[in-house]
Structure formats: C-alpha cells, structure tokens
Amino acid sequence: MRPAAALSTPEIMIGTIAPMLAGLRHVAVGASSPIPGSAALLARALSGGRLRVSLLGSEQHNPFTDGGRELFDCAAQGRVDAFFLSGGQIDGAGNINLVSLGDYKSPKVRFPGNFGSSYLYHLIPRVILFREEHSPRTLVSKVDFVSAAGSSPEGEFRPGGPHALVTGLCAFAYDRRRGAFQLASVHPGVSPADVRAATGFDYSTPTDVPVTAALPADELALLRTRVAAEIAETYPAFAKAQWGV
Amino acid sequence: MRPAAALSTPEIMIGTIAPMLAGLRHVAVGASSPIPGSAALLARALSGGRLRVSLLGSEQHNPFTDGGRELFDCAAQGRVDAFFLSGGQIDGAGNINLVSLGDYKSPKVRFPGNFGSSYLYHLIPRVILFREEHSPRTLVSKVDFVSAAGSSPEGEFRPGGPHALVTGLCAFAYDRRRGAFQLASVHPGVSPADVRAATGFDYSTPTDVPVTAALPADELALLRTRVAAEIAETYPAFAKAQWGV
C-alpha cells in the first residue's frame, strides 16, 4: 500500500465521486467502470448499508432477477438515483460519444457503441460523467456522434441528466439550465489554467476554484482495504494495479 | 361407467370438439372449461403426445413460467392453435357477451367479466365456442354487450376468430367471410327443427344435416378412463359427475 500522502489519480477521482452519492438510496454502475464502482462501494460502506449498489458484472452486488432489461426498467421506474457514463468524446454541452470518430459511415476510429447511455442519461437523475484522460482529444467542443444528449428542449420528458464530470485533473459541475459545465474543483497540484489548456470545450470558471477535497484518512483506509477487496471481485486487474489486492 | 350406448351431452360435445383439434400443435384451455379441457386431453391422447395442451388451473398441464401474461403473449406469437370461449350470450355474428344483461350501467344480470376473450378471440386461429345450454336466452340475435367481436372489418389485423359453436343440441360452423353460422351437425335425437326452435339467432342450414358422429368405441373408452383421470386434477366435480372418478 502506498503512503496515504500519495494518492493516485484514480483514488482522487474516487474521492471526488463518492461524496456525490451521499444520502442516495440506489446507485447503479455499468460496464468498464472501476473508478465509479469503487466510489459507489465506498459510499455504500460510509452509508452504513443504507445505499444499495448494483454493479454490472458483479455476482455479489447484483440485485437483478428479470434479465438484461431490468436495469433499464428500474431506472424508468425512478428506482436508480445515480449512474456513471464516460465517452470517447465528451463535449461542453454534456453530449457524449461512444460510437465513432469522423464520419459515421466510414469512421476513423470506432468505439464499442452506445450501450445503455442513450436511454439512461435521460432517466437517471444524477448521472456522473467520468474520464481519466483529460485532453483536447477527449473533451471536445462538439462530439462527432451524439450517443446521448446532455440536455433536452424545454418540455421534453427528461427526469435524468448529467450532474458532474470528473476527470484526472478536475471536477466540473453541470448546469442543466444553461446546458454547460462550470469548473468545480481542481485536483491537488493542478491549476485552473492547466485545466483550461487541456480542455477542448468552453466552460465557466468561478473566481475562486477550490482544490478537490482529499479523502479523510479513515475513508482512504476504508477504500484501500474493504472497498479494494470488494471491487476486486469485478475488476481484479484494476484492484491489483491500484492496491495490490 | 354408463353403457357406451348412452352418451351424456357433455360426452357428445367432447366427441364433437376433439376431432376439431386433430393435427394441431398446441391447444390452450381457459377457465371454467371442463368440456373443452376433456376434448383437448382426448385429442392429445389420440395424437400420441404430439398435441401440447395448456390447461389453466392444472399443475400437470401448465407449460408457462412467465406469469399471467404468458398465455396472451404466446397466443400473439402464433404459438397457440386453438382455444375455447363461452358466453352468457352468443349471437349470430359470433359476438360473445361475458359482462352483463341489460344496460351496462345498471345491469339486470352481471356475469364475471371478459377475462381474456376480448383479446384471444382475435389472436388464436381456431376459437371454438361452447355452451351446453342451447336456448333463445343464450343464443341471441344481438348480444347486450360485445365482450369480443366475432368478426372484424376487412383489413384489420385479425389472425384469429371463431371456428365453430358446439352446444348441447348441435354444432355450427362459422363462416368468417359472411360473419355467420351454418348448422353443421345435430346431436343424436335432435332434429334441425329442434335447433331452429331453440336458437335466437339466424343461421343457414344445408339441405342435408348430418347427425354428429359418435366417438368410436375405443376413443370413448379412452375418454372414460385416461382422460377422465387427467381432467379430474383440474375439474374434480365434473369428472366425478360424468365418470365417477
């Protein structure tokens, strides 16, 4: 275990996401999401068991018994409070692209595909975007393909949407009314100017940008022991690389 | 067991219905249907097991595992070849009434309700109507409430519909093109004039009306032994009254 002082970027991201889940009843985590999964399990540990976590791919943290459709139905029933999405590209309007770069018919790069994003982004109240790589390549002014739209026209049915975007450099809050991001905090050692230089989309910056709060020592210990062991069931390679478990 | 010569009216009806099921793959039987249930189980016995019978209320003859909706979905998938409906009233257009007599809002008589008839009548290719009581009270010129319509306007989606009507006196065939019944056979001891006098709706009568074919002796024996035992699981009172099992 590395000393508590030296947090890894994933640990900082986990520590940024976990407090966003406090007080919720049910958080679901989709595919390829070890950082959000760890954050959800940390929030669960801190909730005294009141937070229910559904982790796709986990046997231990899977409450579903009605087949592949159940997560989506459950979200539409209003029973999922938070979810996590990423994207090959994310733009300043909160649109995400999980399909391809370049022309759709003859793409330069092809990503796996939309999964459930096109739907869940509209249904789940608190969708937290995450992408460790923070660069003009990933955070763009306009995505090449809108897998799921960040906001919807007034009057359209849209109980869900983006809440925040957490990267390896910072956290943005999403303003649904404006359909745009605002810088919320910068991770230790990162300046607002660093973020600006690495971001391909426009966003607003308050006068004072706080540094992302560090996980309290006891929570960090919990993450590196109990949560590390729990997430290892679903993401063994990640758990091994991060915490050697 | 009564002598083979003396068939009961239910036995005659069973013997009329069973041949209508020959060659089919899957016959479903709904609630309160001991006569069709016996006919289906007899047809199954004669098919050498090739006919599948789904008997509502039976543990032994229930192939469904997806809840109350499955029979209806299964029918819509085209996987149910025949079904049986009755009615407090049945009219000459093949409409059936399972709801009430008189004004709907303040009925003189209230029946249990439509069950699945309003739907299954449209979806299952061969719906056989049955009603032991053959009288102007039950077979009427126009039902007071259409639970399910006998025919549909040209061009409407209607893979299913009535095939025949079997009563305690006779069998009618249903002509889908005309939306009307034709007398097909009269049960032993019944004349076409008897049928006319007992029927409240108009129908056509061919020049020669055959007598309903009697069940061959071996099939009758099968009905009174194996089928009687099988139907007793679901309709013990009926099986006891008919066959003393």
Next chain:
Amino acid sequence: MMPDAAPLTVTDIAARIADGASIALPPDYSGCAMTVVAALIRRHARNLQLIGVPSLGLQADWLVGAGCVAILESAALTLGEPGMPPRAIAAVKAGDIEMRDATCPAIHAGLQAAEKGIPFMPLRGILGSDLLKVRPDWQVIDNPLSTMRDPIVIIPAIRPDVALFHARHADRNGNVWIGVRRELMLMAHAARETYVTVEDIVDTDFLRDEDRAGSTIPALYISGIAKAARGGDPVGLAGAYPADHTVLADYVRAAQTQAGFDDWMAARVLETVPA
C-alpha cells in the same frame, strides 16, 4: 426495502396503505394477503381502488362488503368453483361502486407499461369490443409504422400506489421468492410500494441461491414484509395449502345479503386476533 429493515406486522401494513390508494391484487389462486385485507377492514379503510391482476375474487368481495372500496378494475370478478363474489356483484349491479371492466392482457400490458416507465402499451385484439365504449381511457391509434391502415389499441400505464400479496418465503435480506407466480414480480415492478406477507422468513439469501434467484423479487422493490402463517386462508396458497372449499361455500351462502356478510365477517374474520 432498506437492507436490515425489521419485519412489519399485518396491522402495520394496513396502516401504511392509505385511504384512496390504488392496490394491485393477485387472483385468488396466486397468493392473496388475506390477513392484510382483514386488517384494512378493521382499520375502516375507505375509497380504495382495487386492480385485479387480472381478476378479483375473495379479497375484493370482503373489501367491497365492508365498504372499503370505491373502484374495481378487473378482467373478471370470480371465486372460481364457488361462483361469483356476491357483495362485489351486488355493488356493481346497484352502481354503488365504479366497475372498470378490462380484459386480462390489458391489465398485464398496463402494468408492463408502468414497469417500463412508458405512458402506454399497444395491444392487439379488443377492436370491436364494447370495452372501447366503456373504457374511454383506452384509445385506438393508427399504427405509425404501417403503410396501410392498421388500427391498434393503446392501453395507458397502470401504476398502482400499492402492490399487495402473500408469498411462501422471504429471506433475511427482504427478498421474496415467488416461484412461477411471476405476475407478482410485474406488480412489484409497476407499483410505487409493495407490501408482502409470507409464510416464513428464511435465514438465507435467495439472490445467492442459483436455483431460486431467478424466481425472487429483490428487496429493492419491497416496501415491507410481515410474517403471516396460513396468510392465504381461505383461498389457499399454491404449493403450500389448498383453498378451503367448505369455508368458501359457507361464505358465498352467507354473503348473499349484506346482513349475512356482516355477521359472517364479524364471527369468522374480524373477531380473530390480528397478528
């Protein structure tokens, strides 16, 4: 249900079902929480809307007879072999309650729409039925995907305030095993709250039992559970104990009149000690 939440009593459950609530109920053969029905009568529940999934029997007759019901929505009113439910039929004939006639697959489709969070479900059949006259909430649209005229009925979502039923087993985490009675899972998915009585609470985790997990409603959908041994009497509980046909026949005879119903209920149901 919150993990580790304590079991309720049947009286607790009846107290949590508000006057005016819409309540999805199974048919007599699929697991009826008769003890909660009795407790609702004891607490003088009023203006309930009962939704049969897809038909209603003894539960509706007891609640209607006791004056707890404003609306019945059901594909049928039936006690099976014992006949029709006398107080419910009398109330419908007298116009004392509102009867919303339906057809079985429309109830299932409406609940499936609620389960999927969609406003309606298309459904084949029904066209030409007088149901379309007495159910103005059921509309007919022209299938937008067809190039030819193709009318199809659309059934609005049915989202009950409460789903209420009786099952064999819950586990220590509040998961409920339902076997093949999967309409109970649909009810739980569709309803805002789900209350369940069970024969017993087993010290295991059905979601970790590979044989039973697939037939289990996760605690996620369950608002509260009460233990009620023989909680399906007198309509029975499939796989556990049969309907008591002697009691049912006796009830049907007595309940032909309101006075007979009142006496029978007072003597046979309401004077027993609630759990």
Next chain:
Amino acid sequence: MMPDAAPLTVTDIAARIADGASIALPPDYSGCAMTVVAALIRRHARNLQLIGVPSLGLQADWLVGAGCVAILESAALTLGEPGMPPRAIAAVKAGDIEMRDATCPAIHAGLQAAEKGIPFMPLRGILGSDLLKVRPDWQVIDNPLSTMRDPIVIIPAIRPDVALFHARHADRNGNVWIGVRRELMLMAHAARETYVTVEDIVDTDFLRDEDRAGSTIPALYISGIAKAARGGDPVGLAGAYPADHTVLADYVRAAQTQAGFDDWMAARVLETVPA
C-alpha cells in the same frame, strides 16, 4: 419442441440455421453457443444478420471474420476486458458489413414487442441522440395520451428468425433452465425458432421442480437442443466455468489481421472435431 424429440447435434443446428437468417445472440457473459458458431463457419454460412441482446462479442467476431455476416445490430461490440472484437470493428470501419447501432433498452424493447405480438414498443430517452439519424426505422411520435406535447420514440418489434444460446441444463422433456439469465427467455419468446446447446441433459422435469420451474424456458419455445459440454468455451458460462482470458488475449492479438484470424481459427477452432 415436440415432446420426446431426439436431441440434435451442433452440426444439425448449424444446418437448420439458414443463410440470411437473423439470429439473436446473448452477450459473452450470458451463455454463448460457441460450438454452433464454429459449425456455422464450417458450413460456410452466409449473409447472417446478428442481433446482440444487447451487445455482441466473440461470436460476432468469429462469424464476421469468417465472412458469414451481412448485418450487425447491437448496442455495443465488446469482448469486455480483452477489448474490442477486432474483425467486427475492422469490418464496420471498412464498411464491409452494415452496422445498425442501437442502445441496450431498445433491443430489449424490440424483442418485448415481438414477444407481445405488437408492432412497436414506446421507449423513453434517446431523443436528441444521433441514433435517430442513423436508425430511420426508429420513429418519434407524439404521445397520444398526453394533452401536452410529449415526443416519444417507438421501437419496431424485433422478431429474429433464430435465437441461439448455450445453457447449463435441459431436462428430458426439452425444457431449458436459465437461472437469472432471463434475457434468454425473452429471446426464445421473440424468435421464430430457438436452438440451444447445453452442458448436460438431466433426467428430470424442471417444470415440476418448484425451485427451478420459474427459471425455465418451456420446451414449447425450443426448436432443438444439442448437448455440448464446455460449449461456452472460451467465453465461459456463468455459474459453471469462467472465460479463458489467456485464450481470449491470444485471439485478440492474432485477429488484428485477417490472415492472423484465419490461421488462429483454423488451428484453434475449425480443426477440432465437431460434436
């Protein structure tokens, strides 16, 4: 399945799946009939349309690499941890096959529409996605039950010619136990024909086993069953054996080129003796 029908071989199943058929397939973690996929390649199947329920992985990559596929419809192309399926991705990029991008709940909804015999299913979300540009078969209508403007997407029914998967057990009557993998039941209900390989055929009747009945696809929906022990290799079979990550990583390396794919398949899959 016809009662008492004899089991098939995997070669029989591949022969019964016609060129040009649309085939619903589970994702890599839900039971893939890999032996039938290999048999389809051996028999040089052509112009298949593969439908991922809701995503596609190794099955699609093998079939695309072998030239068996005309169309992929899927919410994603993924092998999970080993990465993206190289031959499928290459074919999509090159335009050699038609890719119909979807989103998971739309695939489930389309299959549910087929299951219910309705022409479409409404579905929330999706509005504003470029999916509506590339899926002209998905339309937007105004919710007919709303008094205000309320656009909603309608997904046409997906009725596959064939559903194909691998499961743990069939019984002597041809019923197939699937545990919590209920998307397999949806596939079987929606498809015209359903072919299944199983680890073993057990001399029992799951429909009479109250613990297992609720997690069983009745033989009614099954067109044919073949026994194929380790039939999920190398993607594994939940509850029975895991994916072989060494084989998968080796495959992904080899299949970066068509020649590498051809060699790997010839050596590792096609030269093994079919069942």
